[in-house]
Amino acid sequence: MNLRLLQQSHRQRCSRLNLIPKIVPQAFKSVEYIEGNGEPGSINKVTFGEESQFIYMKQKVEALDKKNFVYIYNVIEGDALMNKLEKITYETKLEDSPDGGSICKTTCKYYTVGDFELKEEGTKAGKEKALRIFKAIEVHLLANSDAYL
Numbered sequence: 156m157n158l159r160l161l162q163q164s165h166r167q168r169c170s171r172l173n174l175i176p177k178i179v180p181q182a183f184k185s186v187e188y189i190e191g192n193g194e195p196g197s198i199n200k201v202t203f204g205e206e207s208q209f210i211y212m213k214q215k216v217e218a219l220d221k222k223n224f225v226y227i228y229n230v231i232e233g234d235a236l237m238n239k240l241e242k243i244t245y246e247t248k249l250e251d252s253p254d255g256g257s258i259c260k261t262t263c264k265y266y267t268v269g270d271f272e273l274k275e276e277g278t279k280a281g282k283e284k285a286l287r288i289f290k291a292i293e294v295h296l297l298a299n300s301d302a303y304l
Contacts, residue, residue, distance in 0.1 A: 224249040
């Protein structure tokens with residue numbers, strides 16, 4: 156995916172939040188800002204779709220580097236924390252791939268409550284699901300690039 160297209164879609168923040176549930180309604184029912192409008196410090200609420208095992212989560216934007224396509228946020232509330240995690244920090248970086256698409260690199264750090272330990276299978280499954288969602292969004296943006304210029 157052309158990263159310039161993705162950057163331009165960032166400028167349409169509100170429509171992007173409405174767009175994600177339209178592209179992957181099975182994963183997301185709604186995404187809305189409850190504080191701010193996407194800059195660091197903003198908080199959004201994600202309500203999950205029917206295929207999710209979770210109901211909702213709140214995310215806090217920690218960093219947004221539009222020039223280098225880096226987005227860092229924390230999951231700070233919701234059943235996705237399973238009453239076992241204090242927060243989850245995600246760092247996503249997008250890079251151009253040689254085939255004209257994009258590469259999504261995501262790292263994740265879990266902050267546990269007490270001595271709870273996450274199993275690797277669970278974290279791997281979550282990362283794979285996130286990549287499938289990213290690819291669905293990428294396919295949509297490529298097919299509808301004129302709408303985001």
